[in-house]
Amino acid sequence: MITEDTAAALARAQMPHVLILRVVDVPIVVQTNELRMWSALRLYYDPWVTNETPADAAVVRLVHDGSVTGPDGFIDVVRAAGRKVKEAVREGDGERLILKRTTGVLMGVRAGHAWATGDLVANLNQAVNLVNHCYARAVLARGHLLLHASAVSWNGRAAALAGPPGAGKSTAALHLVEAGYRFLSNDRVLAKPLEDRVEALGYPKQPRVNPGTLLSHPRLRHRLSPQERRALEAMPPAELWDLERKSDVDLNAVYVKGTMELRGDLKALVLLRWTRDGIGLDARRLTLARALAAVPLVHKDLGVFDIDRPFDAPPVPPDLAAYARLLARIAVIEVRGRVQPAALADVVGPLVGR
Numbered sequence: 001m002i003t004e005d006t007a008a009a010l011a012r013a014q015m016p017h018v019l020i021l022r023v024v025d026v027p028i029v030v031q032t033n034e035l036r037m038w039s040a041l042r043l044y045y046d047p048w049v050t051n052e053t054p055a056d057a058a059v060v061r062l063v064h065d066g067s068v069t070g071p072d073g074f075i076d077v078v079r080a081a082g083r084k085v086k087e088a089v090r091e092g093d094g095e096r097l098i099l100k101r102t103t104g105v106l107m108g109v110r111a112g113h114a115w116a117t118g119d120l121v122a123n124l125n126q127a128v129n130l131v132n133h134c135y136a137r138a139v140l141a142r143g144h145l146l147l148h149a150s151a152v153s154w155n156g157r158a159a160a161l162a163g164p165p166g167a168g169k170s171t172a173a174l175h176l177v178e179a180g181y182r183f184l185s186n187d188r189v190l191a192k193p194l195e196d197r198v199e200a201l202g203y204p205k206q207p208r209v210n211p212g213t214l215l216s217h218p219r220l221r222h223r224l225s226p227q228e229r230r231a232l233e234a235m236p237p238a239e240l241w242d243l244e245r246k247s248d249v250d251l252n253a254v255y256v257k258g259t260m261e262l263r264g265d266l267k268a269l270v271l272l273r274w275t276r277d278g279i280g281l282d283a284r285r286l287t288l289a290r291a292l293a294a295v296p297l298v299h300k301d302l303g304v305f306d307i308d309r310p311f312d313a314p315p316v317p318p319d320l321a322a323y324a325r326l327l328a329r330i331a332v333i334e335v336r337g338r339v340q341p342a343a344l345a346d347v348v349g350p351l352v353g354r
Helices: 004-011 035-044 124-140 169-178 211-216 226-233 237-242 288-293 320-327 341-351
Strands: 017-023 026-032 058-064 087-091 096-100 106-110 113-118 145-147 150-154 157-162 182-185 189-193 198-202 263-272 281-285 331-337
Touching: 017 035, 026 035, 026 124, 035 058, 035 124, 058 124, 106 124, 113 124, 124 189, 145 320, 150 169, 150 198, 150 263, 157 169, 157 341, 169 182, 169 211, 169 341, 182 198, 182 263, 189 320, 211 226, 211 237, 263 341, 281 341, 288 320, 288 331, 331 341
Parallel strands: 026 058, 058 113, 157 263, 263 331
Antiparallel strands: 017 026, 087 096, 096 106, 106 113, 145 189, 150 157, 150 182, 189 198, 198 263, 281 331
């Protein structure tokens, strides 16, 4: 069994492989004991790798150890509506320990530092999420809001796409990339009103999409084998829509380097309230009052990684005053009708000056 002492010893393990990142302007140093992990992360974070070693960088230590199993004393984090438990938590000595129930990966998080141990080669996405947590925490400390949204940009002018679960945020964003937009972020956007603009910062994370998204996309559908395409095309539309089987899409490889652009001036928030059985496509601008009423669709927090509050505390309600300052500076557009990702370019284009 893994004890806190054992976990701490793993976190202090020798780390011969070092990766230095600068994501936007946030420095992060990643250390690992495993060359395969270093190589995979070096490829994943290629646009943000640097040789500079800043003194104020967050440090992430990744200890690959496929034998890590079964820590005791963790409390499951209950999810709404009886959904499957993903994480369990234990408060350690000055840090929070987080156990990923499905993979057995164990993490420790404290201010400015984080570590993980387990079979990280097989679960690269969890290492990526830990690195990105350190990035997001640094940006949130500057006063940004965390939005549950995808985002694209055109010549530096960005539009965020939000909506209820299953609205197709990632699918819509990828269709806009096919239409020539830059990809700013897949599922999280950090936004802050500045004196002369509203800053939008994306997460350095490749989009993770389901088979239905790949199938519907003119370029990405070719990532599926002919047999897979035939099987997916034979499924009932509702079943295909709900099929969960995530895979990464390396946009810089599918398109060209620079397709991911993590910084933009936020001009609009598009609320996707379309449905599979809707009719037509209608887009209308919301008043500030109606936009604020939609904040629950957009608001996001760090969940169990928010070490500044008890993990089992009730969710912190959105700061409506902060959202009002943000939403008053941008256009908030509500889209209703039938789901039509490719048609969204006609809505987004005028919002970003295309």
